[in-house]
Amino acid sequence: MLKPIQTVLCQLSPDGNGGAADTAEGEEIKEMDDLTMVLFRMLLHHPSGIRLCxxxxxxxxxxxxxxxxxxxxxxxxxELFNQEPLNETFVLDTENDGKSIYVRLGNPETFSDHVKRIYAMANSAEAKSALPGLAA
Structure with missing residues (x-):
């Protein structure tokens, strides 16, 4: 459904009416580092890539x-993948004659030091969640 841009922006603002719906769906990702962490963790579960759609x-x-x-x-x-640090961290590939776009992990050796720290934290978080007896 098409909506005026002002309506959408008001829903995103903290004083808008979108707060109740946001909490029902979970916390919104608002920072690039947070998104990078989530993508790293997802790609650990899906090493062949994630369909963008x-x-x-x-x-x-x-x-x-x-x-x-x-x-x-x-x-x-x-468009998110044209922004730093996603553009240097993840690779977009097409499959099925260009009909499907996949997000894949780039080369960790080429990551910036900041992104390498996020990558290490994602690996650590996934290692802890994989061991339910040891997770605190």
Missing amino acids: RMKQMIKHEFQRKLSEMAFQCTKLI
Whole structure:
């Protein structure tokens, strides 16, 4: 459904009426580092890649989080991957004659030091969640 941009922006603002719906769907991802962490963790579960068209659903299902490209001043999800640090961290590939776009992990050796720290934290978080007896 098409909505005026002001309506959408009001729903994203903290004093807008979108607060009740946001908490029901989970915490919204609003920072690039947070999004990078979530993507790293997802790709540890899906090493062959994540279909871009299913990424929001997967984030909601696997992490009980909500991703809105509008929170990053983008109108399309693919535009997020043109921004730092996603553009140097993840690779977008096409399959099925260009009909499906997949998000895949880039080369960790080329990550910036900041992104390497996020990557290490994601690996550590997944290692802890994989060992339910040891998770605190």
